[in-house]
Amino acid sequence: MEYIAKLTKLKGKELSFESLEDINVERLKTVFGTSDNVEGLITFKDKRALSDRQRKLYRALLNNIYEWSGEPTDFLHEWFKEEYFLDKGEKISTANHSTNSKSDMNELLDIVIDFIFEWNVPFKKGYELLPKNESWYLYQCCKHRKCAICGKKSDIHHEEGLVGMGNNRGAYNHLDSKFISLCREHHVIRHTMTWKEFEELYKVQPIKLDDKTLIRLNLMSVKQVREIKENENGTTTD
Incomplete structure (x- = not known):
């Protein structure tokens, strides 16, 4: 609701x-x-008018999908707008006179990027334009296990570096942790410097993941999430 x-x-x-x-x-x-x-x-909505940078990114991503699928960009544009309408219950326009906000455009871009990740569409130039410092993009990288820096197949990297170093993965409370999706190459690079140096170099940062995403990525089980929430609320389950 x-x-x-x-x-x-x-x-x-x-x-x-x-x-x-x-x-x-x-x-x-x-x-x-x-x-x-x-x-x-x-969700705090950015009501500022959608930007030319967002339009440029959107067009680049549609061109990536066109080169991969052969479907004309005009068709793809109308298809994604319809997906937006079905999801949000309202129309969206990317035209210069559009009254839609930056938040609205980010939600449309979210749908497009979700499609690209889901179907392994090559990013090419569109990837260079992605706003790598925005949480919705970083979330999609974790969700689809794509490197937040280069787009290659990746693993989820735990910010604190505790998991896999003598800790019990099953007992660790990931609800309080932050993550970033990195390929093996950038994962190795990460461990050659501090987090601050890494974030400044690649303009990315780790994010928290909600319980549904943690379960989907097999980072936590349904039982673990339920037990943690019950302990926080002071309740128990038989």
Whole structure:
């Protein structure tokens, strides 16, 4: 269930929002059993107009897909716009007069990059334009095990460097950890320098992964995630 709201107060970790639409409380109770203590995901939207850099990246990625598939870029453009509409329930325009925001365009790019990773489409020049310092891109690299630096097949690198060095992988709480997807070559390079040096050189940074992604990548099991959350909430399961 998604609702649009405006941030009205921010103090440390305490946030207050004013909903811009009516919330169906009864549906909340039906889905969650209560309207109290419901967890949600907060997304801050960048309402600035989409940029020429985003358009340039979008066109480059469509050209990559065209060279791989043979489908005309006009067809691909309309197809991805339809995918966006089916996912978001609203239309998007990349034209110069577009009223869509940078966040909207990032969501469209997310769909395109997801397609490219899923089908192993060669990046070529489009890869050089990817915003490697943005979390949505870094997430896709982890999700599809693609190197965040070169796009090659990769493994998930644990920021703290603890896993695989005498630690129990199954017992480690990855919900509090940060990750980055690196191929073997860049993984080796990473260990020749500090994290700060590595981040400054390649303009990338590790990110946290949600529980569903950790499970999907076999970094944690459903049981491990459930037990950690139950311990945090002070509950137990028979």
